[in-house]
Amino acid sequence: MSTITIRDALHDAIHEEMARDESVFVIGEDVIAQGGPYTITEGVAEKYPDRIFQTPIAEAGIVGLGVGAALAGMRPVVEIMYLDFITCAMDEVVNQAAKMRYMTGGQASVPIVIRLPCGLGRYVAAQHSQINESWFMHVPGLQVVVPSTPKDAKGLLKTAIRSPDPVIFFEYKRLYTMEGEVPDDEYLIPFGEADVKREGEDATVVAIGGMVGKTLEAGTLLEDDGYDIEVIDPRTLSPLDTDTICESVRKTGRVVVCEEDTSFAGTGAEIAAMIGENCFKDLKAPVTRVGMPHVPMPFAPSLADSVVPQVGNVVDAVRRVMA
């Protein structure tokens, strides 16, 4: 085991996969200059100068070219500088990448990974702080991946690069510097397998991306209340490991779903509905959600910090379902 950051984990995953497979290449804005905006692609240009493309500011073109290269058998790893900019390439994601296999009756494979740095980072307001995982979960043909630790980030990105179908890969900007242990040997993390990040008996907390760490902190605080929570990190939102979630819910009977994104019509809504459909009789309290109110991200740090869910929001929600 080595202790590294999520940034390092992603960087290492890309380097390892590029060494392993000549069809892997990097494309995006500023991916050579400074090794990318978040230095994830640092060193790629030196090692693989023919397999990295620093583009003009043209997200539709970047993703569009990626889709075509993937159709031709390459494995593009696309970086979109801020998730927010993916709106400029939604046709390429939704109408082209996601549907190609289906529309061609299974002939086409589009092994593209689209990396989306997301969430509140520095305070950069409403067009540089979104998450919007649920937009992509809603589209058949996309796989949606949300790592929350260095180990998951590396294993999931390597799996994503090897996947024959499009992957939307969420990277919470505030988690890039998070440290954690990573195995030294080669490993992959399969899609559709949630990770129980903390075992507990009293309440199930399904936490996504940036909320996983906060939920674990909440878990420690809640011990003082005598509550022992189980924390489930789905790791991939599509496919979603419903079995692991339901198994936990059947044990605890109480559920909080936590996301940093806006709650309304969001990821937590889907998970809550799924729990309602499958575990209604096991529930001892209504499923509760923690998420951002239905507002764009404000600029002022005092406002931004007030709308992004924090440890305290998780603690409060657990207390509510336990009451």
Place this chain on the structure above:
Amino acid sequence: MALTEELAKKIYSDMWRIRMFEEEANRQLGLGNVVGALHLYCGEEAVAVGVCSNLRDDDYIVGTHRSHGHCLAKGADMDHTMAELFGKADGTCSGKGGSMHVADLTLNILGANGIVAGGLGPGTGTALASKIRKTDQVSICFFGDGAAARGPVHEAMTMGSLWKLPVVYVCENNGLQQWVRRETVAVIDSVATMAGSYGIPGVSVDGQNVVEVYEAVGEAVDRARRGEGPTLIEARTYRFYGHSPGDLEVYRDSEEVEDWRANQDPITIFRAYMAERQWLTEREDEEIQGATAAAVSTAVKFADASAYPAVEEALTDVLDTSWRAEA
């Protein structure tokens, strides 16, 4: 490659193949066997055939919503293409794509595309793949003059030119954007002039003249194969039918259509060219048309006999479910 008598015969036959296939598809639409949107290519055959006659099997094409002609010209099989329009299990896409998504990846026909300008990025991306792999495959992006207004065209051509990718952008300027005439929504008449913005050659040709198309695209394809980058070719053309079923054609009068059919039919024009060179006897002409008509009729029988896909098939081909991550 110079136009030989042998190639000319193939070109002539390929244009008939598209014309007869489509007129039959239109008839089958009337009978209710073909359903949904059917964007007919009739009138524009010289473009698809002139372009694809320069291509190898391993070259890529991406199409538009009006792409039966592109697919057939690149070599798509009529039986399976017709079956696709019928929504049958033996269709090129197992009945899951239909007219706007006909594709045959074994021939690097990456598919028609229902989104206007949707193919430009992916088509340019296939050329990026060829560059990375250092093959000399060429990619063709077909698009219409309507698509020229869309942003992805600009982004794709910018990168195509920046990295000198082996791609040829072929704009079929039929002067019509669904129900609107180009001049009412575009300031620039010739799409070829856009090439200057990307620092690539821009060529405008008579899209009713297959020889002109063939020669201009031949030069562009050679240039692309040599690694010298993209060319934008505008083929001025005309569609004989409306945009799709239900088009009342309020944007043109029937005299205009009749005039094009009478004086600008690409097949008639090329027949005269061949006759002048004594490359086509009347008997050969009859044989070509007869054989093509028979093949179209076989395609209809094939499509008719094919089964509709089993309903369970609606749920397959979303993702490759057989794949599992293995270290």
